[in-house]
Amino acid sequence: MKGIERLVFVGLNGYAVALDRETGEIVWSNNELKSGYVTLLLDGDRLIVSTNGYIFCLDPLTGRVLWNNPMRGYGSGAPTALVSVRGQSSQVLVEQGAAATGARAAATAGHTSHTTSS
Incomplete structure (x- = not known):
């Protein structure tokens, strides 16, 4: 299961x-x-x-x-x-997903620019 x-x-x-x-x-x-x-x-x-x-x-x-x-x-x-109260509406989940995607993209961009400059 x-x-x-x-x-x-x-x-x-x-x-x-x-x-x-x-x-x-x-x-x-x-x-x-x-x-x-x-x-x-x-x-x-x-x-x-x-x-x-x-x-x-x-x-x-x-x-x-x-x-x-x-x-x-x-x-x-x-x-x-x-x-x-325990669940979340779909709009909240969409906003959280967009924020997480943005954070991952920013982290990847920062990591890429840091590694290419050395």
């Missing part, structure tokens, strides 16, 4: 899928969700999935449905915003 830190979660056309972050290999796929756009939030040890007005809670290591809620009366459609 892969640890949660080794997984990347993807939501596509009514599917939630876990991929191995190193190889891209499918670790598990859940096709029990309703079809449509899929929004995901990793909330600690739970993967929260929203699709067409339904909310599912999956075990992120296996993809097994732990619970679901049809959210009757709240409408349906996408995109859905999911936020958690």
